[in-house]
Amino acid sequence: MQLTNRGKVVSNKEQSLAEKIYFPAIIKGMAITFSHLFKKRPTIMYPEVKRQYADVYRGQHVLKLDENGAERCTSCGMCAIACPAEAIIMESAERKKGEEHLYREEKYAKTYEINMLRCIFCGLCEEACPKEAIFLTDRIVDAEYERDTFIYGKDKLVEKIDKRIDVTKRQTPEVQEFKKLPGYKHNELYQKKLKK
Amino acid sequence: MKVTIDGIQIEVPKGTTILQAARMIGPEVAPPAMCYYSSLKTSGGYCRTCIVKVTQGSSANPSPIPKPVASCRTEVMDGMVVENNINAELLEARKGVVEFLLINHPLDCPVCDQAGECKLQDLGYGHGSAATRFEFKRREYEAIDIGDKIKLHMNRCILCYRCVKVAEQITDNRVHGVISRGDSSEISTYIENIIDNDFSGNVIDVCPVGALTDKTFRFKQRVWFTKPVDAHRNCDKCSGKTRVWLKGEEVVRVTARKDQWDEVEEFICNSCRYDYKKTSDWVIEGPSPIHRNSVISQNHYQHLNELKLQALKQQNALGFMPLDKKP
DSSP: OOOOSOOOOOOOOOOOHHHHTOHHHHHHHHHHHHHGGGSOOOOOOTTTSOOOOOTTOOOSEEEOBOTTSOBOOOOOOHHHHHOTTOOEEEEEEEOOTTOTTTBSSSEEEEEEEEETTTOOOOOHHHHHOSSSOEEEOSOOOOOOSSSGGGEEOHHHHBOBTTBOOOOTTTSOHHHHHHHTSGGGOHHHHHHHHHHO | OEEEETTEEEEOOTTOBHHHHHHHHOTTTOOOOSSOOTTSTTOOSSSOTTEEEEEEOOSSSOOOOSSOEETTTOBOOTTEEEESTTOHHHHHHHHHHHHHHTSSOOOOTTTOTTTTSOHHHHHHHHHSOSSOOOOSOOOOOOOEEETTTEEEOGGGOOOOOHHHHHHHHTSSSOOOEEESOGGGOEEESTTTOOOOOTTTTHHHHHOSSSSEEEGGGTTTOOGGGSEEEEEEOOOSSSOOEEEEEEETTEEEEEEEOBOTTSOBSSOOOHIIIIIOOSGGGSEEEEEOOOOTTSGGGTTTOTTHHHHHHHHHHHHHHHTOOOGGGOO
């Protein structure tokens, strides 16, 4: 029974002399190979040369600090419940007196772990975060030799105070404008409170 | 007495309130209630979320009541016609009530331990809008310890008086109440007197918001990462029937069992609530019934069987046959 008409009938006919000596075919093949010497190279010499990423490329996560260097994350668990791969685990603790410069709010994440092998870099954690604490960046997760080193703790995720990670590219003018709506400006209100 | 609520007629005894009659019909017509608590006498009448529109006062006097009435405090009359969810004007009014309740609420749900089982959160999502219009300073208080087991966040309080009624009616001698008036009223333990009654922990369960929270559970877990199971133990003070919230094998919290209306079935004692935090202390009966739209049932997959049954029922109703039985 014939299902499609794309099938080719295999013939057992004898090769001609030109086919038998192979030279024309070899020359044809070499010509194709040789012509590539004069074409543009598709290889990018990573890491000396980096290709251009989209502004919203979703790579390794960062836990942001606020303007005063306090951690924004309040361990609310929204990222963990939003995560379809269940890659995020956290433990919370209560802020003590005198730690106000370290943590923004009453509660903070004592431990915060993302399993980079489980993570599918979908960006739902970033979307779920009510405190603008977690962002995905255009950095690439490093290769490791051991599986357990892929579990990134707070030491790798929280940005360093002297080495801030820029996420402004992710926050488009539309997003910034949206955040200025009166109901969504908890961050500004907090700033005012600090200044008082 | 015959009363019609949202077009559904029901026969109720004399002295029933509209709210109780609506609850007899079912959750689809029952108005939400933040301060009314069926097991606490004289509760209700403070929050105004249970307002309903009475379009016909009674069969004897069929004129409507001009203003929305608090259904928890209004008794039914014979032939009364009530509109709740079918009246758009009323829903708009209730949205206003919710907005007023949220005026002084700090909106710190990411920090609050009640998030996920908070009635105000549900109400806000159900009736309010996503943003607040309030731009002035909210009232602010320091969080206080009431005893060593209860934390009071006055910021979050909506002044429903439920905890005061518990202190009055369940526990022997009342040690806390509401002081001051109007905007500055606050829950007080008569200048931070410690509640040391055996049943004082129940104020945590009756609190519809996160104002009174369990200090032994403080910031341990978000409720939706824990799994509630019904459990019991032999207790000489209370019934010992509780709901135990597990994280893995660990008991992170013990609360009383709550019914369909989020009201405590049987009040439990403090030792059951705070002191028995091992799985071996409890006889576990099985998973607690949690509504499948609740965030608590998230990732617990308990409701899958229910979903399968529903799908089967639908298929049967439509006359589908299982694949293997097809002719």
